[in-house]
Amino acid sequence: MITELQSKLEHLKAYRKDRLLIAEYILENKNDLDELISICLSAEDKNNHKACWVLEFVSYKKLNWLQPYLDFLCKNLKDLTDESAMRPIAKIIQLLVFSHFKKTKNNIFLSEENLQDIIETSFDWLINDTKVATKAYSIRTLYVLGNQYDWIHPELQIILSKDYANHSAAYKAVAREVLKKIK
Template sequence: MTKEEVYQLVCQTSIYVDSRHKTLVRLARVKEAYIYLYEFMTNVEDKHHVMASVLFEELIRFDLLKMTSILDDFLMRLDTYANESTKRLISKICRNIVYSKQLKLSKKQKQMLVGQALDWLVSDSKVATEAFAMDIIIRLKGEFAQEFTLAKGIVEKNYVSRSAAYQSKAKKLISA
């Protein structure tokens, strides 16, 4: 399947589980599918970048080693995503990267992840994005104590005015 054919498949896929499943079955047979999807999702001007992000996250969820060749580029682009649906997916991928036993992250890569997680906490992000950001910070707190303390302060300050979902995750960060 060519890059153009993969793009057409992305364009024809709907958010419904059945549609995504059919697309993923076809993409699983395409060796370069995750690279193509990554290229499509980084083109934030294209309206289909959100669907490319959905498919990318689902395709690599169980094999994060596929990210090895694009990991540095992925991390460099974290702040380019403005669409809330995409930010949620990107933050979920970041959380999965941090918790992965497959990927061995460098100090610089971890720093980029923690920095972006802090940005998500102080920006006007949705709760899911913030929850994934808190997971990242909790996981890396031993290596980034100052950032953890900063995140804890942010979360404590916002705690009272936020939703029950936010408060639930915030309790875990505060007590970590």
């Protein structure tokens, strides 16, 4: 039997207003968050990329709702293969890492294992043949993590310098921004 969320995802188009509508549905029906996250990380579900689009919008409003799912989310990052799923998840990971290192009372807590999974996946997305948006989010995520792990900035610097000439203007802009901060 198909659930209401599955039906909504089945009919979802990529239009921003449509993605926002389903995100609002989740925000009003928090119990469906379990299913949404499960679909996001299920590569065999044909709508997993659509679930990721929705989760990104939910994350903008209620990032702290992801706290109980962080182990599951971080452990399964490397299994994502659909470019349309990777981009919103890379953005969510960036939001989580930025929140983790903020000194506010409502920030996210990422365990050492979560952080290691994020580092590994972010480097994988950066060096493999993924689209520029996923790479850009990974670069920014790794930059922030490099402020805590002293080995990341030198590695990131090498990759960005080596790959710089072979990428788009968008990639080059993010790479320049981060390389300037590293130096």
